[in-house]
Amino acid sequence: MRKKREFRIDLHVHSVFSGESLARPEDIVEAAISKGLDGICITEHGSLYASAPFEELKRKTGFPIFRGVELATDAGHMLVYGVRDSDWDDWGKDIVCNAQEVILRARALGGVAVPAHPCRLAERRGYVGEPKIVLDERIASLRYLAAIEVCNGKHSGNPSICEVLGRFAKSLGLGQTGGSDAHIPEDVGRSYTVFRTPILTEEDLVKALLSLSYYPQNEGLPHFSTSDSRPA
Ligand SMILES: [Zn+2]
Numbered sequence: 717m718r719k720k721r722e723f724r725i726d727l728h729v730h731s732v733f734s735g736e737s738l739a740r741p742e743d744i745v746e747a748a749i750s751k752g753l754d755g756i757c758i759t760e761h762g763s764l765y766a767s768a769p770f771e772e773l774k775r776k777t778g779f780p781i782f783r784g785v786e787l788a789t790d791a792g793h794m795l796v797y798g799v800r801d802s803d804w805d806d807w808g809k810d811i812v813c814n815a816q817e818v819i820l821r822a823r824a825l826g827g828v829a830v831p832a833h834p835c836r837l838a839e840r841r842g843y844v845g846e847p848k849i850v851l852d853e854r855i856a857s858l859r860y861l862a863a864i865e866v867c868n869g870k871h872s873g874n875p876s877i878c879e880v881l882g883r884f885a886k887s888l889g890l891g892q893t894g895g896s897d898a899h900i901p902e903d904v905g906r907s908y909t910v911f912r913t914p915i916l917t918e919e920d921l922v923k924a925l926l927s928l929s930y931y932p933q934n935e936g937l938p939h940f941s942t943s944d945s946r947p948a
């Protein structure tokens with residue numbers, strides 16, 4: 717069998733445990749497998765514990781399911797990867813956290829933090845055409861970020877957002893991830909991250925995210941060549 721050279725992981729998925737999604741865990745995993753993904757990371761809003769029931773599904777299916785959390789912070793939404801329930805103790809649950817504290821705490825526990833969708837679209841009054849992309853400059857001053865989410869599934873129809881965020885990440889020397897931000901199974905895999913090493917454990921994921929050797933991708937679009945995280 718040919719050695720696999722790419723590992724496609726959707727790093728930003730919500731399920732019914734986020735409260736605002738109706739996606740059943742089984743349907744999410746089925747969608748991920750049918751789309752040919754090599755893994756997914758469940759990132760429920762405000763609570764790491766919320767996705768604990770996925771552990772059983774992971775055991776049952778053998779499909780690589782990782783669990784992170786998406787926290788609200790004073791610098792926008794922040795995804796945390798690679799921390800364990802017992803260590804994290806559901807820290808930051810349902811509050812607006814200080815972004816730098818989130819990053820430092822994740823780092824101290826062997827994890828990483830990645831700002832999610834750090835931009836917004838500003839409609840200009842009377843202007844016809846593409847809305848202006850406004851970067852969340854608050855994240856530029858944060859220390860010890862691993863990457864920023866450059867491709868978010870909700871923006872996958874507007875590739876110029878990825879280009880702008882890709883340049884932003886590069887200017888900060890950060891990696892570039894992709895995740896669907898799916899709230900329904902059909903959206904799983906709309907955006908994902910392509911790694912060059914197998915990602916089978918949370919430790920693999922953290923190590924890979926710190927390596928910068930990966931890139932974000934939107935489903936069905938050509939390789940996003942300007943966005944390689946690897947420094948030139
Ligand atoms: Zn978000």
Ligand SMILES: [Zn+2]
Binds near residue numbers: 897
């Ligand atoms: Zn989200």
